[in-house]
Amino acid sequence: MAEPLLSVTGLCRHFGGVVATDNVSLTIAEGELHAIIGPNGAGKTTLVAQLMGELRPHRGTIRLGDRDVTTMPSYRRSRRGIARSFQITSIFPEFTARDNIALAVQAHAGHNFRFWRAARTDPALRKPACAILDSVGLGHRADVPAATLAHGEQRLLEIAIALAARPRLLLLDEPMAGMAPEDAARMVRFLSQLKGKITLLLIEHDMDAVFALADRITVMVYGSVIASGTPGQIRANAEVRKAYLGEDELA
Numbered sequence: 001m002a003e004p005l006l007s008v009t010g011l012c013r014h015f016g017g018v019v020a021t022d023n024v025s026l027t028i029a030e031g032e033l034h035a036i037i038g039p040n041g042a043g044k045t046t047l048v049a050q051l052m053g054e055l056r057p058h059r060g061t062i063r064l065g066d067r068d069v070t071t072m073p074s075y076r077r078s079r080r081g082i083a084r085s086f087q088i089t090s091i092f093p094e095f096t097a098r099d100n101i102a103l104a105v106q107a108h109a110g111h112n113f114r115f116w117r118a119a120r121t122d123p124a125l126r127k128p129a130c131a132i133l134d135s136v137g138l139g140h141r142a143d144v145p146a147a148t149l150a151h152g153e154q155r156l157l158e159i160a161i162a163l164a165a166r167p168r169l170l171l172l173d174e175p176m177a178g179m180a181p182e183d184a185a186r187m188v189r190f191l192s193q194l195k196g197k198i199t200l201l202l203i204e205h206d207m208d209a210v211f212a213l214a215d216r217i218t219v220m221v222y223g224s225v226i227a228s229g230t231p232g233q234i235r236a237n238a239e240v241r242k243a244y245l246g247e248d249e250l251a
Helices: 044-052 074-079 097-109 113-119 123-135 151-163 181-194 207-213 231-236 238-245
Strands: 006-015 018-028 033-037 059-064 082-084 169-173 199-203 216-221 224-229
Touching: 006 044, 018 044, 018 059, 018 224, 033 044, 033 207, 044 082, 044 169, 044 199, 074 082, 082 151, 097 123, 097 151, 123 151, 151 169, 151 181, 181 199, 181 207, 207 231, 216 231, 216 238, 224 231, 224 238
Parallel strands: 033 199, 033 216, 082 169, 169 199
Antiparallel strands: 006 018, 006 059, 216 224
């Protein structure tokens, strides 16, 4: 069996007396779309922050391929191929959509930001930026200031910024949060096209989207993993029904 791209073992993190992640273990295969679900306060975002290196676990290990990255800072994890989106959209609102992506391309290439004014017209940055915008369906909005994009477009732009780093593993923290149904459907279509091209870890409350997209699902409650398996196995799991999804949710 091939070595998993991501392997998490016994991950623990607490804030005072509150246990945010409690002995969390999971593996994600290369090219898999793995969803993490659970009620608010289950520890999902804390888990992502630990995977990205923004929070240091108190116990446990995180391996990316054959490399232990548990104590590695986030900028080094980014260089090794981990990128993320956030629950709250994180973009440069005063820049155009293309400029946002070009800046991300520039950052990944390690260019000096003092030359940003000239770099905005640099074909070596503009060309990949346009290609990435096209890939997320925003090519026709390249010259629009990010602040004036619709909410769903801003969420797609944020993912495009993450894709500019050419990640091996993309962590998506509630990409459909606050979206209208038509925007959520557009995001599902995009993620289905992205699936298999890179490895995805998806945190999402939209259960229709999760079960439509995921290869495997891990369920967290109160910081602990209570189940992990295929969508069919999760649907059939009585403990998951009781703790989170509910009988009506899975009917």
